[in-house]
Amino acid sequence: MASAFEYAPAPESRSVVDIAPSYGLFIDGEFTDAADGKVFKTVSPSSEEVLSEVAQAGAEDVERAVKAARRAFEKWSALPGSERAKYLFRIARIIQERSRELAVLETLDNGKPIRETRDADLPLVAAHFFYYAGWADKLDHAGYGANPRPLGVAGQVIPWNFPLLMLAWKIAPALATGNTVVLKPAETTPLSALFFADICRQAGLPRGVVNILTGYGDAGAALVGHPDVNKVAFTGSTAVGKAIARQIAGTDKRVTLELGGKGANIVFDDAPIDQAVEGIVTGIFFNQGQVCCAGSRLLVQESVQDEVLHALKRRLSTLRLGDPLDKNTDIGAINSAEQLSRITALVETGEAEGAERWSAPCELPSSGYWFAPTLFTNVTQAHTVARDEIFGPVLSVLSFRTPDEAVAKANNTQYGLSAGIWTEKGSRILAVAGKLRAGVVWANTFNKFDPTSPFGGYKESGFGREGGRHGLEAYLDVR
Incomplete structure (x- = not known):
């Protein structure tokens, strides 16, 4: 079977x-x-x-x-x-x-x-x-x-x-x-x-x-x-x-x-985990992560970190990488050899600096430019993969204990384009969103656009x- x-x-x-x-x-x-x-x-x-x-x-x-x-x-x-x-x-x-x-x-x-x-x-x-x-x-x-x-x-x-x-x-x-x-x-x-x-x-x-x-x-x-x-x-x-x-x-x-971004996707302990995982996937693996407002930093409250990571890895293992013209494909090709080289170099730097890499099991086509969906754990604010915009299907995972710590880590970047908040409490959404220095803050969703809404950064x-x-x-x- x-x-x-x-x-x-x-x-x-x-x-x-x-x-x-x-x-x-x-x-x-x-x-x-x-x-x-x-x-x-x-x-x-x-x-x-x-x-x-x-x-x-x-x-x-x-x-x-x-x-x-x-x-x-x-x-x-x-x-x-x-x-x-x-x-x-x-x-x-x-x-x-x-x-x-x-x-x-x-x-x-x-x-x-x-x-x-x-x-x-x-x-x-x-x-x-x-x-x-x-x-x-x-x-x-x-x-x-x-x-x-x-x-x-x-x-x-x-x-x-x-x-x-x-x-x-x-x-x-x-x-x-x-x-x-x-x-x-x-x-x-x-x-x-x-x-x-x-x-x-x-x-x-x-x-x-x-x-x-x-x-x-x-x-x-x-x-x-x-x-x-x-x-x-x-x-x-x-x-x-x-x-x-x-x-x-x-x-x-x-x-x-x-310009560029290093968006923080913040998952609190009361967030609906399955919904948050779908939002995390959309946030960083949509368009192979080649999105300026991608949620490339995942900040997870410590008490649910293991649960979120387990669900996320399970979900990434189901993503289909391959022919972009196939309507079943989730992950397409990297846009150019130059961009693939940049992604590869930054990922190698992440490993060299001690972050723990995990890539989804998938077979890469023999021709074209491809990179498997990847995440890093044991990441600190000092790691290159947590600071630099990779512009590829690579997610850096950090943890936090309190809302104030989440805000401090989210704002600790030279960028200020996007952020996401996952929680069932509307009051927490409003309180945290008001402190984030980001041009767009999504609540319980990510990478959703509308022509009537302004977009830009700090x-x-x-x-x-x-x-x-x-x-x-x-x-x-x-x-």
Whole structure:
């Protein structure tokens, strides 16, 4: 008799998405080659298969894109909000219509499981465009004064962990408020942004309102530093965020930075253990832990630590790692060889420093970039794995005795993006949440998002908020 229920493979068909052998830059409503003709390849991290060849933007291409956005700004910003809303609603509906295609594309290019792209990413992408479409004709009532004006051209640089969702977080409020956009996606995940460019054309968006530049860090730096860019929005690593802050210091550019995190997931002794374990798994193993607000530090009250760890290890042993296109897969591929190398190095450091490693028993595929779900016990505040953002499926477990100790340990980090609290007492939730220095605090859940809620952090997790009414402010001249 089998000891566990066996799943038959259930792969999503790749035939729903048609990936071209090559793509150009999207500038002024047209796809075009890079000025110097350079290209690079985008690879599927689960198989190392080359998916397509993509144009590599340089400084001259940045100049062309910013000029196109500046030309488009005059007419776009002059449109009534109700007219801009029509385009945003149209984009949202097309995203819904093409959601299956986009989910498969995102899974191929990023490596995350199809269940996540299909059930989490794509519904949220459409929801953000619907939400900000609703704000486009109500800006006078957003709390930023009468007749708030757009800033101009927004230069936006997004990461590889949620390529299409981060695009929506940035483009939707920018367009709703009357700005035009030049966006640079991450070099490892350019395809969904290029497909979004096609959606803009399908929606009839005026030329130049959205421009997409694929390329490397030099293109992002040129975009951030361009003198005719009025607003910079960046999501990514703290190191790059600091470099951007230095680059624009002394200019009049507005900026929002959403950077790294080392979120604490706090489990009290009265928490529902099974529910908490599911929240812990969602907090750190969703998207292979490649989430800035991941609950990568687990703080467990000492009296229930053994019980929680036993239940957690049992749950991790049931997670299925493998083909991201299989609808049964829980853990997909790490996004790149570079990221896998970083995760591996930090885990080795954790072991060398004396923390006790446990990895879920699973067979890793022979090709692609993979890392088994892992947790560390016997961790102290001094361990590297408790301080540094690993950005992978690695959980550090610490214990506490009192609520004050939990708060002190949770706040003992250079980051301040997210936290979670697990307890049946509402009074304890409110008391502890008020003391946590984190931009988002979840109660008896984790990694739940909504376009109406603001998101952002403190300290080295950046500044500014995206989402909700607060997300409008970064794109409006409210002085």
